[in-house]
Amino acid sequence: MLYRYRLPIPKNTAKESPIYLDADMTQGIITHVEVSFPVGCYGLAGIQIWRGLHQVWPTNSGDWFAYDDITIPIHVEYPLDEQPYMLRIFGYNEDDKFAHAPVVRFDLEKVVAESVAVMPISFVPQLVELM
Numbered sequence: 833m834l835y836r837y838r839l840p841i842p843k844n845t846a847k848e849s850p851i852y853l854d855a856d857m858t859q860g861i862i863t864h865v866e867v868s869f870p871v872g873c874y875g876l877a878g879i880q881i882w883r884g885l886h887q888v889w890p891t892n893s894g895d896w897f898a899y900d901d902i903t904i905p906i907h908v909e910y911p912l913d914e915q916p917y918m919l920r921i922f923g924y925n926e927d928d929k930f931a932h933a934p935v936v937r938f939d940l941e942k943v944v945a946e947s948v949a950v951m952p953i954s955f956v957p958q959l960v961e962l963m
Contacts, residue, residue, distance in 0.1 A: 833858070833940045840933040841877055841925035847896070850880075850922040857917045857940055864939035865889060865906040869899045870932070877925040877932035888919065896924070897934075912940070 837855045845851055867879055867889075878896030881889040889906060890897055897904055912919075925932050 833860070833942065835938040835940065837921060837936045837938075838933050839879070839921055839923045839936065840931060841923040842931050843925055843927050843929060845923070845925040847878065847924040847926070850878075850924040852920050852922045855881075855919045855921055855936065855938065857912060857919070857938060858942065859915075859917050860912055860940040860942045862908055862910040862912060862938050862940050864937075865908060865910075866903050866935075866937040867897050867906070868903040868935040868937070869897075869901065870934070871901040872930065873898075873900045873932045873934070874927070875900055876927040877923065877934060879934050879936065880922045881936065882920045882922065883918075913943070 835855065835857055837853055839851070839853050841851055865881070867881075869877065869879075875898045878898035880887055880896055887893055888910070919938070921936050923934060
């Protein structure tokens, strides 16, 4: 399943008070993340991705992705196994003339529950005879 989130960030949005978007997904394992910065960002717009109270990407705490005309591929196995199945995307924009809209994509594999074989009750007497 591929999720795509565009975060329009108004001009003059400070790092100290970033805007955010909740990226709602479903239970599963995130296998790939892409953070895309369009032409014109010039490193003035930045993105962080959080789960609850913890910064997930970039991995080093307090840092931001902030680039121009680039897509950052991140290969991971990150489980979304507890509700809410959501990540929060934070963004700032230090450009004083233009808004910017980075895009974040998540590739998620749904978790398939393992089935458990159950013996029908009608087999119990036959099983007892074999013992």
